[in-house]
Amino acid sequence: MNKILFFAHLRDAVGVEFLTLDAGGKTVAEFKDELVAKYDLPRMETVMTAINEEFAGNDEIIGEGDEIAFIPPVSGG
Amino acid sequence: MKMYEISKEPIEIQAVIDKVVQREAGAITTFIGTVRELTHGKKTLFLIYEAYEAMAVKKLEQIGAEIEERWAGSQVAITHRVGRLDITDIAVVIAVSTPHRADAYEANRYAIERIKEIVPIWKKEHWEDGESWMGNQLETVAYPSGKPEEGDLNE
Numbered sequence: 239m240n241k242i243l244f245f246a247h248l249r250d251a252v253g254v255e256f257l258t259l260d261a262g263g264k265t266v267a268e269f270k271d272e273l274v275a276k277y278d279l280p281r282m283e284t285v286m287t288a289i290n291e292e293f294a295g296n297d298e299i300i301g302e303g304d305e306i307a308f309i310p311p312v313s314g315g
Numbered sequence: 316m317k318m319y320e321i322s323k324e325p326i327e328i329q330a331v332i333d334k335v336v337q338r339e340a341g342a343i344t345t346f347i348g349t350v351r352e353l354t355h356g357k358k359t360l361f362l363i364y365e366a367y368e369a370m371a372v373k374k375l376e377q378i379g380a381e382i383e384e385r386w387a388g389s390q391v392a393i394t395h396r397v398g399r400l401d402i403t404d405i406a407v408v409i410a411v412s413t414p415h416r417a418d419a420y421e422a423n424r425y426a427i428e429r430i431k432e433i434v435p436i437w438k439k440e441h442w443e444d445g446e447s448w449m450g451n452q453l454e455t456v457a458y459p460s461g462k463p464e465e466g467d468l469n470e
Binding site: 243245246247250281284288291292293307309310311312313314315 | 348364365366367369370371373395406407427430431432433434435436437438439448449450
């Protein structure tokens with residue numbers, strides 16, 4: 239299983255800070271598409287993905303137990 | 316000593332500066348980012364900053380490593396606040412020490428620009444007539460969960 243973290247407007251959309259889902263073996267792009275279909279996530283085309291606290295490309299394959307985070311455009315500073 | 320921190324408490328400026336004091340330094344620059352009330356006439360009441368803390372610390376460390384590689388002899392410390400911030404509160408403090416002053420200014424500027432690119436921290440603006448997560452580092456895209464209209468936000 240994988241812990242899936244949401245931040246900023248995505249957290250508001252999903253309604254929770256994280257979900258526990260099975261994402262192992264899927265690519266980032268496949269998993270993103272799956273979530274969009276299920277949770278109606280807005281503006282996912284602008285959202286970056288992190289695997290285990292490091293930015294990951296759309297082709298990267300998610301491993302069993304990896305922590306996934308969706309990173310909307312950042313606005314710190 | 317933790318050089319890169321996400322803080323739920325008010326940032327003590329001097330404590331950040333003290334971390335980069337070194338005998339080899341001829342200059343220390345300090346950047347203090349504060350909460351602005353007016354953005355193009357639109358009045359902000361307060362902000363909420365949220366971070367993916369573990370990754371944010373890693374990305375601040377990465378920025379520090381980039382600076383230390385690019386500007387020889389530099390030392391960097393950064394603390395970013397999270398939670399509710401009122402107007403004039405301090406959101407971020409960046410201290411950079413280097414042997415010579417030009418490098419200290421340049422490297423500090425580099426740090427704040429990189430924070431706005433790669434560090435997973437988000438701010439939610441609260442106005443009199445609504446609230447919104449700010450969408451990108453240039454503050455040109457808003458993600459309205461209420462008002463105002465996007466045209467009001469362009470910076």
